[in-house]
Amino acid sequence: xxxxxxxxxxxxxxxxxxxxxxxxxxxxxxxxxxxxxxxxxxxxxxxxxxxxxxxxxxxxxxxxxxxxxxxxxxxxxxxxxxxxxxxxxxxxxxxxxxxxxxxxxxxxxxxxxxxxxxxxxxxxxxxxxxxxxxxxxxxxxxxxxxxxxxxxxxxxxxxxxxxxxxxxxxxxxxxxxxxxxxxxxxxxxx
Numbered sequence: 001x002x003x004x005x006x007x008x009x010x011x012x013x014x015x016x017x018x019x020x021x022x023x024x025x026x027x028x029x030x031x032x033x034x035x036x037x038x039x040x041x042x043x044x045x046x047x048x049x050x051x052x053x054x055x056x057x058x059x060x061x062x063x064x065x066x067x068x069x070x071x072x073x074x075x076x077x078x079x080x081x082x083x084x085x086x087x088x089x090x091x092x093x094x095x096x097x098x099x100x101x102x103x104x105x106x107x108x109x110x111x112x113x114x115x116x117x118x119x120x121x122x123x124x125x126x127x128x129x130x131x132x133x134x135x136x137x138x139x140x141x142x143x144x145x146x147x148x149x150x151x152x153x154x155x156x157x158x159x160x161x162x163x164x165x166x167x168x169x170x171x172x173x174x175x176x177x178x179x180x181x182x183x184x185x186x187x188x189x190x
Contacts, residue, residue: 001025001044002165002186005079005115005153016041018159028079028153028190030060046190051077059190060115063098071106078190080107081115081155084135097135097142104146113188114143117155118163118171137176144181152185 003026008015012029019027026044029035035047051058051070060079061070070076083098099114107114116136124132143150152168154161165186172182 003028003151003153003188003190004162004168005030005117005151005155006162007031007155007157009157011159012036012038012041012045014159015156015162016043016045018162019043022162022164024162024165026189048079048190050081067098068103068106071103071110071112076106076110076112078110078112079115079151080112081117082120083114083116083139084132085120095131095135095138097138099139099142101142101146104142104148107148108146113149113151114139115151115153115155116172116175116185117153118168119155119157119161121171122161133175140176149188150177150181150185151188152182 002024004019004024005028006015008029016027020043027046029045029047030050031047032050035049038045038047048059051061057075059077060081061077062082063080063085067080121129121132140150152172154163154168156162168186169179169182172185173179177185
């Protein structure tokens with residue numbers, strides 16, 4: 001059963017309807033602040049919150065300069081979002097992808113996952129998009145080496161930003177994942 005991560009803003013029913021049309025069976029709905037308690041929407045839906053800058057708990061966190069400190073804590077989140085999206089410039093022989101081996105060891109120890117967001121890829125054009133894709137390629141290689149799971153998700157705020165599992169798997173293959181790795185990146189349970 002395919003899983004997607006979304007950021008709804010009062011449009012939960014529309015997102016669930018679109019997920020059914022696209023063949024997505026599970027949704028992780030992330031909210032800033034306290035997660036909502038939803039009525040039965042006829043689909044497996046898990047709600048959670050994104051960890052805030054002041055350190056309040058949440059099951060997901062957006063990548064920042066303090067990732068290592070966040071994942072060393074005992075209440076570390078299970079989902080790392082937004083890797084490679086920093087404004088830092090790449091070095092000559094290395095991309096500023098946001099991952100390194102110490103952070104990957106912490107992620108593996110906490111059984112956390114790295115999420116590649118199609119929404120952030122689609123918001124970019126030209127050189128910015130290719131730079132982000134290059135950073136993700138490096139992250140895929142590092143995660144494969146350290147055995148940290150990768151999830152490909154639409155991270156959509158609108159139902160029309162959601163993508164089919166086939167589209168998400170195709171992006172994973174273009175980024176250098178083996179087809180079986182790309183397929184496994186779509187079926188993660190949270």
